[in-house]
Amino acid sequence: xxxxxALFGAGGQLGREIAQIARESGEPVLGFTHDEVDIAQPxxxxxxxxxxKPRLIVNAAAYTAVDKAESDPxxxxxxxxxxxxVLAGEAERASVPIVHISTDYVFDGSKRGAxxxxxxxxxxxxxxxxxxxxxxxxxxxxxxxxxxxxAWVYGPHGANFLQTMLRLTAGRxxxxxxxxxxxxxxxxxxxxxxxxxxxxxxxxxxxxxxxxHFAGAGATTWHGFACEIVAAAAPFTGKRxxxxxxxxxxxxxxxxxxxxxxxxxxxxxxxxxxxAAPWRARTRDVVRLLLHSP
Numbered sequence: 001x002x003x004x005x006a007l008f009g010a011g012g013q014l015g016r017e018i019a020q021i022a023r024e025s026g027e028p029v030l031g032f033t034h035d036e037v038d039i040a041q042p043x044x045x046x047x048x049x050x051x052x053k054p055r056l057i058v059n060a061a062a063y064t065a066v067d068k069a070e071s072d073p074x075x076x077x078x079x080x081x082x083x084x085x086v087l088a089g090e091a092e093r094a095s096v097p098i099v100h101i102s103t104d105y106v107f108d109g110s111k112r113g114a115x116x117x118x119x120x121x122x123x124x125x126x127x128x129x130x131x132x133x134x135x136x137x138x139x140x141x142x143x144x145x146x147x148x149x150x151a152w153v154y155g156p157h158g159a160n161f162l163q164t165m166l167r168l169t170a171g172r173x174x175x176x177x178x179x180x181x182x183x184x185x186x187x188x189x190x191x192x193x194x195x196x197x198x199x200x201x202x203x204x205x206x207x208x209x210x211x212x213h214f215a216g217a218g219a220t221t222w223h224g225f226a227c228e229i230v231a232a233a234a235p236f237t238g239k240r241x242x243x244x245x246x247x248x249x250x251x252x253x254x255x256x257x258x259x260x261x262x263x264x265x266x267x268x269x270x271x272x273x274x275x276a277a278p279w280r281a282r283t284r285d286v287v288r289l290l291l292h293s294p
Contacts, residue, residue: 007058008087011034013154046093055199058101067254076126103128103151117212156286177226186276212265216279228280237291
């Protein structure tokens with residue numbers, strides 16, 4: 001009998017998406033929230049793996065409050081660096097492969113084109129630095145890993161940019177959105193399916209270990225993303241606020257963001273046979289899901 005997937009970070013937006021797909025498809029997944037298992041505690045992780053006997057570990061747990069991380073480096077380090085290292089170490093001891101979710105924020109955004117996996121990393125803030133260290137700890141702890149860097153994640157669960165724009169659209173006539181930061185909006189549906197594509201490869205006896213990029217197809221700015229969200233929502237809400245382009249300097253934040261977060265996902269597509277949907281189409285899918293009343 002096939003063992004389950006052990007999913008850490010089950011309460012987050014990606015974790016909830018993975019769990020939902022698993023329920024609908026009958027895929028055995030055991031999800032663990034931070035309250036249930038702190039991945040930075042080796043004994044708790046070891047005991048959980050001993051009970052679950054998983055065929056694969058997926059680490060979707062992370063400290064994702066980018067600005068808050070600047071004033072809470074210890075918390076970010078525990079969740080993003082120490083925890084993944086502990087989890088990967090216990091995965092190695094249990095002889096179980098691990099998929100670890102990482103981020104575009106390991107790059108500084110100075111590249112003109114899309115980032116590939118071999119580009120040098122240079123994180124700008126605490127969040128990016130702790131995620132980069134988490135990658136390094138996973139690599140050091142076990143060879144049987146897939147590190148999946150993604151970007152601009154959104155979906156129907158949890159807090160994200162799309163949800164924020166929908167909320168603001170309901171009560172404002174104008175939205176001022178940064179237009180000089182570029183990236184690839186990535187739906188949790190596509191990201192979850194990418195995780196299952198990795199699982200299938202491993203189940204086939206393949207050894208697809210290494211670091212890969214996976215993001216929504218196509219790139220835009222936060223302003224462009226917001227315009228698409230507003231346009232998609234208008235038929236349901238009857239509201240269409242003006243979306244005004246501003247510069248990052250006009251919207252100061254505690255943490256610096258990369259000006260370019262575009263990721264090249266071609267290596268993942270070639271290795272795993274799966275590509276994300278175009279970001280515009282998927283954005284409309286998610287808006288429709290959230291706003292449509294049967």
